[in-house]
Every structure is written in structure tokens, then in C-alpha cells.
Amino acid sequence: AQTVTQSQPEMSVQEAETVTLSCTYDTSESDYYLFWYKQPPSRQMILVIRQEAYKQQNATENRFSVNFQKAAKSFSLKISDSQLGDAAMYFCAYRSEFRRTYKYIFGTGTRLKVLA
Amino acid sequence: SQTIHQWPATLVQPVGSPLSLECTVEGTSNPNLYWYRQAAGRGLQLLFYSVGIGQISSEVPQNLSASRPQDRQFILSSKKLLLSDSGFYLCAWSSGTGVSYEQYFGPGTRLTVT
Numbered sequence: 001a002q003t004v005t006q007s008q009p010e011m012s013v014q015e016a017e018t019v020t021l022s023c024t025y026d027t028s029e030s031d032y033y034l035f036w037y038k039q040p041p042s043r044q045m046i047l048v049i050r051q052e053a054y055k056q057q058n059a060t061e062n063r064f065s066v067n068f069q070k071a072a073k074s075f076s077l078k079i080s081d082s083q084l085g086d087a088a089m090y091f092c093a094y095r096s097e098f099r100r101t102y103k104y105i106f107g108t109g110t111r112l113k114v115l116a
Numbered sequence: 117s118q119t120i121h122q123w124p125a126t127l128v129q130p131v132g133s134p135l136s137l138e139c140t141v142e143g144t145s146n147p148n149l150y151w152y153r154q155a156a157g158r159g160l161q162l163l164f165y166s167v168g169i170g171q172i173s174s175e176v177p178q179n180l181s182a183s184r185p186q187d188r189q190f191i192l193s194s195k196k197l198l199l200s201d202s203g204f205y206l207c208a209w210s211s212g213t214g215v216s217y218e219q220y221f222g223p224g225t226r227l228t229v230t
Contacts, residue, residue: 033217043154043204045221052217091159095210095217102148102167102210104219108159 002027004094006107013082014115020067021077021110023092033095034068036077039109040088048090051075079112087114118143122207122222129229135180135194137225139207142188147209149190150219151182154204166190167212202229 003026013019025034036048051059051068059066063080079086092107119142129135141147151163162175164182172182179198183191190207207222 035218037221043224045206045208045219047218047220050218093219095219102212103162103165104150104210106160111157 002029002094002096002105004092004105004107006090006092006110008110009108010111010113012113012115013079013086015082015084017082018078018080019082019112021079021090021092021112023075023077023107025073025075025092025094025105027073027094027096029096029098031097033097034066034075035093035095035104036064036066036075037091037093037106038086038088039091040085045091049077082114084114084116087112118209118220120207120209120220120222122205122225124225125223126226127228129197129227131199131229132196135192135197135201135227137192137205137207137227139190139192139222140188141209144188144209144211146187146212148212149184150208150210151190151192152206152208154206154224156203160206163192197229199229202227 005024032053034051038046038048049059049061049064058068065078067076089109089111091109094105121140148167150165152160154160166172166184169184181193205225208219210219
């Protein structure tokens with residue numbers, strides 16, 4: 001079974017600095033999707049960025065980018081020029097394409113604090 | 117554009133009482149639908165998912181059940197709530213046609229069982 005591991009329960013970053021959140025996953029599949037979601041204090045889950053496993057190019061969305069290392073099964077999120085509004089729980093997620101199960105597996109999350 | 121609704125936003129129920137949480141999606145057809153529970157400060161636990169009307173897959177055996185009476189409606193129920201059922205319940209949808217692959221979440225329901 002697939003697993004997603006976020007080994008950093010909590011991280012802190014100074015405003016305007018850069019921070020990287022780690023995520024590793026375990027799978028025997030070759031076709032899948034990876035996501036980072038943000039959950040602010042409102043608890044609304046917001047999609048930050050997604051990566052298709054078949055794409056070698058790392059995804060980028062404004063200040064958010066990923067470092068996708070397929071062989072190492074690593075999918076880290078880099079937040080540049082951190083802002084106070086980036087403070088939230090961040091979840092890494094995996095979606096299998098095997099047999100069209102359409103299931104998503106989430107990590108336990110990393111709480112990001114942004115210091116003014 | 118697609119929208120997902122959940123209600124109620126907050127619910128306080130006594131132990132042993134029934135539960136019904138509703139989720140509806142607008143602006144898409146044949147979505148995949150999901151129910152998650154999130155304990156305070158914890159990750160998401162998948163409870164149920166559905167790829168079509170009447171098709172429900174259960175991930176965690178417990179006193180909860182789910183139904184999908186219409187294409188874009190997903191209901192989470194319980195006949196008798198337990199204290200351990202307290203938590204934050206999230207409904208989500210994803211495309212059933214492969215147009216996109218991400219999940220979209222509703223605003224959630226905070227359930228407190230007393």
C-alpha cells in the first residue's frame with residue numbers, strides 16, 4: 001500500500017525568507033499524481049500545487065515550487081519570499097492511477113509558522 | 117465553475133443521537149465524492165468514497181455510513197453517535213472524467229459529540 005510521510009511536524013520561517021517542506025512517499029506504481037494542500041486556520045483545504053509523475057519538469061506556481069525526485073520518491077515544497085498569510089498546515093498528498101481507484105493518500109501535515 | 121457545499125458548518129450532538137451531514141457539488145457531472153475526518157491538529161482520515169450513484173467504498177469500519185442518492189449529493193450518517201465521532205468532517209470531489217486530477221474540498225463541518 002502507498003504511504004506518504006511528512007517528517008517535519010512543525011517549521012518556522014522568517015517573513016520574506018525561503019522555506020522547504022519535505023515529503024516522501026512509497027509506491028510501486030509509475031503513474032500517479034502528487035499534490036500540496038494548504039489548510040489555514042479557517043480549515044478550508046486549498047490546493048497549492050500539483051505534479052504529474054510522468055513530467056520531469058518541476059511544477060511552479062508563483063512563489064511555490066516543488067522539487068520532485070521520482071527515483072528517491074521525494075516531493076518537497078519550496079515557499080519563496082514567505083508571507084504572513086502562508087502560515088498554515090501543509091499536507092502532501094498522493095493519488096494513485098492504479099485500477100482507477102481514485103483514492104488520495106495524505107501525509108500527517110507540517111505546521112508552518114511565519115515570523116514577522 | 118464548480119462549487120462544493122457542506123452543511124451544517126457546526127453541530128453539537130449528544131451521545132447516542134443520529135447524524136446526517138450533507139454535501140453537494142455544483143457545476144460538474146459524475147464527480148468522485150469523498151468524506152474525510154480530521155481530528156484536531158491531525159491529518160485527514162478517509163472515511164468513504166464514491167465513484168457513482170449507489171457506489172460507496174468504506175475505508176474505516178465504524179458506526180458511520182454514507183449514501184449517494186443523487187449524482188452530486190453525498191450524505192454521511194450515523195444512527196448513534198459516539199464521543200469518538202467528534203471531529204472536523206470534510207467533503208471533497210474530484211473529476212470523474214479525467215479532466216483534472218486534484219481534489220477540491222468543502223468548507224467542512226465541525227462536529228462535537230457531548
